[in-house]
Amino acid sequence: MASYTYELIELGDDAHGLGCKCCRFIKGTDLPRPRKDLSESESRTLAVGFAGSVLKDWTKLNAIVKRFEGVLQKRWLKKGTKQRREILLRACPEMPPCLRPDFQGFRNGQKNLPRSRTCPSRAYLWPYINLEDLQQAYPMLLFINSRGRHLPQNFISTDIDNAHLGAGWEFKPPKCGTMIFHNQRTPKTRVDPGLGLLGLEIQAGIYSFLVQCVTLILHDVVPSQFFLAPHQPVPPPLIPKRGDWVTLQDQMLEAPYRLPQGLDLDRLKSMVSTRHAAATDHVWLLREDPSYFTETLIEWKEHDWREEVCTCLECWRDAAADMLTHAFDDFLFWHEIHRRFKLMPTLETQLARADLEQVRLQKKDELRWGELDELVNFIMIFPMANIRRGLPGSPRMRQCYPLSGKRDAKTLERWAMKRGRSEAERRVDTVFHAMIDCEQRALHQLTPLIQEAQYMLDTEPKAAELVDSWVLGQFADLSLLAELSDQMQRFKPWSDAWRICTVGGMVDKSIAKIMTLSQSLTEAIIHACKESETLYSPASKLWQYPADKRPSKANNSQMRHAESHLDLFWGELEENVMDYSGEDVTEILAVRGLRKRKLYRTPKWKDPILAPAAQVNQAPRFGLIELNPNVPKKRSAGEDHAGATKTPKTKTRGVASTPLDEEEVVTATPEPEQAAPSVTIKVKKRTHRVFSALLPEAGAENHHKIEVAWDDMLQAMADIGMMPEKLYGSVWNFRPTEECVVEGMTRGIQFHEPKEVRRGNKIGPHMVRVFGRRLQHAYGWTAGMFVCE
Known part of the structure; x- marks a missing residue:
C-alpha cells in the first residue's frame, strides 16, 4: 500500500x-x-x-x-x-x-459529485x-x-x-528537547x-x-x-x-x-531594483502630476471598504490617507529591500566561508538572509490587506457582497457572497480569498494559488473582466514578494538553517527602525489628511488638469493653477507631518534617492507666432493684342502707380474669412526650447514613432492626441535592448541586455499594462505622458535623442 x-x-x-x-x-x-x-x-x-x-x-x-x-x-x-x-x-x-x-x-467540476469521480x-x-x-x-x-x-x-x-x-x-517532535537523530549528526x-x-x-x-x-x-x-x-x-x-x-x-x-535552479542572486537584484524604481516614480508622480494624483485618488476611493458609495469630503480624506500611506510604505520598504540586496555579498563569497560540515553559512551571512526573509514576509501583509479590503468593494465585484460597504462588518462578513452568483464570480472569490487566508495558504501554498489565479486571468475572459487594475496591482506586488520568498528558499540546504536557527530577536531589532518610521509616517499622514484645508474632491476645478486638450491660453492657465494647488497641498502635508511626528518628508525622500530630481512645471503661455505672408512672384500676363507689332504698347498700371499704396477693404457684414497665406501657426505645447541632445541613437521608423510620442519635441504638433499601441511599445523597447518580461498581474519588466544601444544602462524599469490595452485599445495620451516622464526621470532621455534611420 x-x-x-x-x-x-x-x-x-x-x-x-x-x-x-x-x-x-x-x-x-x-x-x-x-x-x-x-x-x-x-x-x-x-x-x-x-x-x-x-x-x-x-x-x-x-x-x-x-x-x-x-x-x-x-x-x-x-x-x-x-x-x-x-x-x-x-x-x-x-x-x-x-x-x-x-x-x-x-x-469546472460538478457539485455534489464525489472526489473519486472529479x-x-x-x-x-x-x-x-x-x-x-x-x-x-x-x-x-x-x-x-x-x-x-x-x-x-x-x-x-x-x-x-x-x-x-x-x-x-x-514534522513535529513528540516532546520538546527529544533527541531525534541518535549517535549521528543531522543529515x-x-x-x-x-x-x-x-x-x-x-x-x-x-x-x-x-x-x-x-x-x-x-x-x-x-x-x-x-x-x-x-x-x-x-x-x-x-x-x-x-x-x-x-x-x-x-x-x-x-x-x-528542468533541473532545479539554485538562487539567482543577480535576477533577484534586478527584480527588486525595478520595483524600487517603480515605487520611487509613483511617489514622485503623486508629487508632480495633478491628473495622476486625482486618478490614483479616485481608484482608492472606489475600493474604500469603510462606506458604500459616498462622495463627502471626509471620505475623500480617508481615501487620500490610504493612498499616501500605501505609497510611502511601498517606497520605504522596497528601498530597504533594495539597499540590503546591494550590500549582499556574492554567493561564491558566502559559500567560500561557510561551514560545510554543519551545513551553515557564516553567522553574519545567515543574519543578512534572515533579515531579508523576515522583511519580505512582513511586507506581504500590505498587499494581502489591500486585497482583503478592496476586492469586495471594487466596482466590478461590489454587487456580489451585500456587506462590503458596512463599516461595522467584520472581514469574514464582507467576504460573504450572495447566492446565485455566476461561476466566474465564485471562482474569483475563492482563489483570491485563498491567497489572503492563513489556513488556505497553509493547505494550498501561496505560489500555486498565484499561478492558478494567473491561469484564470489568462484563460477565462469573464473572470478576468471582474478584476480591475487596482486589484491587479496588489496581486502583482504579492506575486513578486512570493517569488522573492521562493527564490530564497531555493538556496538549499543553507536556507533551512537560517529559517530554523536564526535568532528572532536579532532580526526584529534590525528591521525595527524602518517599521517604526513607517508607523510614525502612517499616523502623521492620516492626521494631516484629516486636518488638510487644501484637499478637495477630484471633481473640484482646482484639480482640473487639461493636459490632454488642445493647447490654449486658458488651458495653460488651468494647468499651472492645478500644479500650484498640488504644491500647496504637499507643502501643507509636509508641515502637518512635521508638527505631528517630527518627520521631515522632504528629507526622507531626499536621502533615498530623490534629492536630485526636479519637478516639471508648465511654463507660462507664449502668444502664438504669426507666420509671415508668403511673397509670391507672379509672372506678367500678356494678351494676344500685345503680341501684335503694329499696335503701340501701353504702360502697365503698376508702372503708372508705382508709389501708390493699396488701401485694404474691410468687410462690414458677416464674418471675415482669413486668407490662407495669413493663417497663424500655433506651437502645440508651450514648453521651453530644449537643447539638442549630446547623444543621438539611430532606430527603426516604427521605434522612432514610439519614442517621438513618449519623448516629444518642444512644439510637437497635436502631441496631446497621440496614442501608442502596446505591442509597438514592447517592440520599441526590445529594439533598443530593453528586453520585455511579463510578470504576474499587469506588470511588465524591461531589463537592459548586452545588446542595449544606450550606453550606461544598468537597471531596468517596470510599467503596468494600462486597462485600455486589456480592452483592446491603445495607450491613452495621459499614460503616454506618464511613461515618458518616468523614462526621463529614470534614464535622463530627452526629446530628439532617438532619430530615424
Whole structure:
C-alpha cells in the first residue's frame, strides 16, 4: 500500500460525503494525507521498494538518453499533437487533461459529485504530469533531458515541494528537547522520514512514466541496444519557443521539467531594483502630476471598504490617507529591500566561508538572509490587506457582497457572497480569498494559488473582466514578494538553517527602525489628511488638469493653477507631518534617492507666432493684342502707380474669412526650447514613432492626441535592448541586455499594462505622458535623442 491514503475513498459514492467542489477546496478534504498506522516494518519495505524502482528506472533512462537523445528529440518534434497525446495516454492512461489538475475539480467540476469521480489521486502528487503541458513540443523533451542526465537526489526536495499535500505532513517532535537523530549528526537534507518516503514514491512514479514514454517513442529499437549502442554527442540545449516575449508564468510552468535552479542572486537584484524604481516614480508622480494624483485618488476611493458609495469630503480624506500611506510604505520598504540586496555579498563569497560540515553559512551571512526573509514576509501583509479590503468593494465585484460597504462588518462578513452568483464570480472569490487566508495558504501554498489565479486571468475572459487594475496591482506586488520568498528558499540546504536557527530577536531589532518610521509616517499622514484645508474632491476645478486638450491660453492657465494647488497641498502635508511626528518628508525622500530630481512645471503661455505672408512672384500676363507689332504698347498700371499704396477693404457684414497665406501657426505645447541632445541613437521608423510620442519635441504638433499601441511599445523597447518580461498581474519588466544601444544602462524599469490595452485599445495620451516622464526621470532621455534611420 502507498505511504498516503484518502479518507472514505473505499466507502463508495453514497458514503463519501465530502461536499461540493468549493467546500472541498476550502477544507482541503481532497488532499493526500499520511497514514497514521504505518508500522516501521512497512515503512522499511516501502522505502526499499521505491528506492529500488527509482534506481532501476533511472539507470535505464540514463542509458537511453546518452545513446538516443538526439533521435528522441527529432521524432518528438516531428509528431503532431494527436500522436503525442496517444503516446502519453499509452504510458499513463489516467493522465489528467488540463494544466495543474490538482485545481481541476475546483474549476469546472460538478457539485455534489464525489472526489473519486472529479479529482484523480495522481493529480496531487504529480500535478505537472498532464496532457496540456506534455503534449507540447518542448516540456516533454526538457523533462527527459533533466531526469535522464542528472541523479535523482538532485530533485528530491523539489518533487516533495511540488506535490499538493494536505494536513498532517508537518514534522513535529513528540516532546520538546527529544533527541531525534541518535549517535549521528543531522543529515544535510533535513527531510522528515515521512516526507522522504513520499518523495521516493513520487520519484518512482516519475521515472516509471518517463521510461514508458521513451520506450514508446523508440518503438523500433531493440531493447538490448538501450545499453549496447555507442554513446552519442550531447545535442545542443533546447530553447523553447514561447510567445513573442518572455513571461514569468511560462518560466514557472517549465520549472518542474528542468533541473532545479539554485538562487539567482543577480535576477533577484534586478527584480527588486525595478520595483524600487517603480515605487520611487509613483511617489514622485503623486508629487508632480495633478491628473495622476486625482486618478490614483479616485481608484482608492472606489475600493474604500469603510462606506458604500459616498462622495463627502471626509471620505475623500480617508481615501487620500490610504493612498499616501500605501505609497510611502511601498517606497520605504522596497528601498530597504533594495539597499540590503546591494550590500549582499556574492554567493561564491558566502559559500567560500561557510561551514560545510554543519551545513551553515557564516553567522553574519545567515543574519543578512534572515533579515531579508523576515522583511519580505512582513511586507506581504500590505498587499494581502489591500486585497482583503478592496476586492469586495471594487466596482466590478461590489454587487456580489451585500456587506462590503458596512463599516461595522467584520472581514469574514464582507467576504460573504450572495447566492446565485455566476461561476466566474465564485471562482474569483475563492482563489483570491485563498491567497489572503492563513489556513488556505497553509493547505494550498501561496505560489500555486498565484499561478492558478494567473491561469484564470489568462484563460477565462469573464473572470478576468471582474478584476480591475487596482486589484491587479496588489496581486502583482504579492506575486513578486512570493517569488522573492521562493527564490530564497531555493538556496538549499543553507536556507533551512537560517529559517530554523536564526535568532528572532536579532532580526526584529534590525528591521525595527524602518517599521517604526513607517508607523510614525502612517499616523502623521492620516492626521494631516484629516486636518488638510487644501484637499478637495477630484471633481473640484482646482484639480482640473487639461493636459490632454488642445493647447490654449486658458488651458495653460488651468494647468499651472492645478500644479500650484498640488504644491500647496504637499507643502501643507509636509508641515502637518512635521508638527505631528517630527518627520521631515522632504528629507526622507531626499536621502533615498530623490534629492536630485526636479519637478516639471508648465511654463507660462507664449502668444502664438504669426507666420509671415508668403511673397509670391507672379509672372506678367500678356494678351494676344500685345503680341501684335503694329499696335503701340501701353504702360502697365503698376508702372503708372508705382508709389501708390493699396488701401485694404474691410468687410462690414458677416464674418471675415482669413486668407490662407495669413493663417497663424500655433506651437502645440508651450514648453521651453530644449537643447539638442549630446547623444543621438539611430532606430527603426516604427521605434522612432514610439519614442517621438513618449519623448516629444518642444512644439510637437497635436502631441496631446497621440496614442501608442502596446505591442509597438514592447517592440520599441526590445529594439533598443530593453528586453520585455511579463510578470504576474499587469506588470511588465524591461531589463537592459548586452545588446542595449544606450550606453550606461544598468537597471531596468517596470510599467503596468494600462486597462485600455486589456480592452483592446491603445495607450491613452495621459499614460503616454506618464511613461515618458518616468523614462526621463529614470534614464535622463530627452526629446530628439532617438532619430530615424
